[in-house]
Amino acid sequence: MELSRRRGGEVINADAYQIYEGLDILTAKPSRDELAAVPHRLFSTLPSGAPSDAGRYLELANAEISAVSAEGKLPVVVGGSGLYIKALTHGLSALPRAQPHLRAALETLPLSSRFTWLTQIDPTSAATIDPANPRYVDRALEIALTSGERASDLRATWGGPPHPGSRGIFLHFNDRDALYRRIDARVHAMVKAGALEEVRDTPGRSKTAACAIGYREFSAHLRGENSLDDAIAEVQQASRRYAKRQLTWFRKETWMQTILVTEDDDAGTIADSVLRLFPDLSDEHPLPH
Secondary structure (H helix, E strand, O other): OHHHHHHOOEEEEOOOOOOEOOOOOOOOOOOHHHHHHOOEEOOOOEOOOOOOOHHHHHHHHHHHHHHHHHOOOOEEEEOOOHHHHHHHHHOOOOOOOOOHHHHHHHOOOOHHHHHHHHHHHOHHHHHHOOOOOHHHHHHHHHHHHHHOOOHHHHHHOOOOOOOOOOOOEEEEEOOHHHHHHHHHHHHHHHHHHOHHHHHHOOOOOOOOHHHOOOHHHHHHHHOOOOOHHHHHHHHHHHHHHHHHHHHHHHHOOOOOEEEEEOOOOOHHHHHHHHHHHOHHHOOOOOOOO
């Protein structure tokens, strides 16, 4: 937001769950005041029951980036969904298309069994995805079973430099203990702000949207299957694991510039660091048309 404010840019979402309507608290969407402060795009864009994937996101995001650029503004793509960002900067690899009949067959098996199967046929993919996320588990299995090749091997060819003009920043909060404390506190703050009521009042979500961290855990609590304390602990653990996977993912994106962030840094300090790394983004150096 600070970079967009200084540069006259617009924020474009690259979070797989903030793109959906609803669950504003659970997915930590920008507040109403933040949305009003600078222009935001691709937040609450898709209905909750709509399917989505990297291909659909790429289509939507490219249209928004083109629209912002055509106005002479800076598109600031932000979010932690590494696959979506990778699709934008490198295009989509030639992976097999989704197979609805195979997906239906996989869903007859317990998720734990599907993940165990994945660890046997593609351990590299299994080590980088959330075992509690059926969407990712099933997709990796689907690729291996339909192509005869491991998803991790196919994605290993998805390297090389990004598209010309791509400039990336990885904000690395490198004090892991402090990061985990902040994650734990954030989950409590979400519950206090009404995350449970939000989950209760948002039925009918697509399989994609229902994979948002917290939806499954809090839904189970609302059905009486676990205590609130247990649900909170599960969401905290899932969030910490996701943060660790994000770190693993973005460390491999060597084309990005890394900025170490501490608890003492504010948005202005970080924006200063970005502009020092990319002086062409400063007001004195307008973007080329």
